[in-house]
């Protein structure tokens with residue numbers, strides 16, 4: 001696997017762990033992924049819910065908790081760390097500023113078009129900050145809108161872009177009908193985005209790596225999407241079932257116990273569909289039941305808090321803590337593939353072995369032809385024997 005280069009930032013492995021809220025990816029998971037050679041990402045969304053005074057001082061609690069988690073992660077690794085921010089939250093600018101002040105290596109901006117930049121960044125200047133800024137999009141068209149806007153207004157373009165396809169976990173930037181009809185493929189999205197970015201790369205004389213996310217679960221998925229022009233992958237669900245993931249054991253067990261058909265779509269109060277694992281809570285909200293709640297502050301710009309059937313931040317935080325009766329687990333469409341809880345380093349090793357297996361199978365298949373039968377020659381274990389010492 002080639003390293004991932006984002007400007008002057010070199011990442012040993014082209015793997016970004018997706019930021020997962022609420023309180024699923026904090027310093028524990030992020031530092032473990034960074035130590036294993038990828039980019040470990042802390043999710044900032046409603047992160048203050050982990051603080052005792054969130055209900056009274058929500059904005060301060062969010063800022064404090066984010067700063068604390070970044071510093072804690074930094075104390076656990078010298079690797080590359082990121083923060084995931086949702087453009088759709090009301091304290092987006094404040095959290096963005098905290099991440100910049102803490103000199104985080106990477107900021108990924110999802111759930112909305114990042115057209116507004118914090119004053120702190122505008123005053124300092126993009127080229128003066130250490131931090132790489134990476135929008136997450138669901139189409140080449142959205143990438144074009146962002147890059148055109150930044151070029152015109154900031155005379156600067158983002159450092160990379162994440163393209164997230166329809167199989168991802170969490171909120172999805174697609175219409176529910178597109179998701180149900182299975183009309184869109186990540187491969188096509190990657191190819192289209194790579195194409196759209198070419199003119200911006202030329203104009204600004206800057207390489208902009210495209211990173212693919214959504215349904216990347218095994219090493220062969222990484223191999224196949226890198227062939228389409230992606231320079232890295234973003235993976236969320238695969239890292240949930242690790243010891244280091246910051247969620248409760250009950251949360252992780254929902255992944256181990258679910259079947260493919262349990263992974264379903266919900267309507268989120270964010271105004272987007274979301275992918276989650278079916279449980280009683282999900283069935284009830286999908287049937288139209290409401291879950292009365294007290295809104296302490298309007299954390300999401302688009303949330304009509306008096307009329308939405310439930311509070312998504314509360315439901316996700318309950319689930320992260322193991323209270324599955326009053327919440328649910330977001331999950332990508334491949335989450336059912338999890339069979340055990342393991343360490344991040346073993347997960348990464350497994351991904352690398354499977355990546356090389358896919359690569360060498362393809363070589364052999366091209367060389368020997370369609371009659372190539374890898375299992376007959378037990379090529380997997382042969383390859384593993386050869387690769388493991390090199391990788392470890």
Ligand SMILES: Cc1cc2nc3c(=O)[nH]c(=O)nc-3n(C[C@H](O)[C@H](O)[C@H](O)COP(=O)(O)O)c2cc1C
Nearest residue numbers: 018019020021110168169170214215235236237332
């Ligand atoms: C449990 C869970 C929580 C997530 N929370 C967030 C979030 O807070 N913000 C965000 O931008 N993406 C979120 N995501 C999306 C991930 O960052 C990542 O892009 C996605 O999981 C990739 O798809 P995969 O799960 O198929 O690997 C979440 C995904 C999961 C599974």
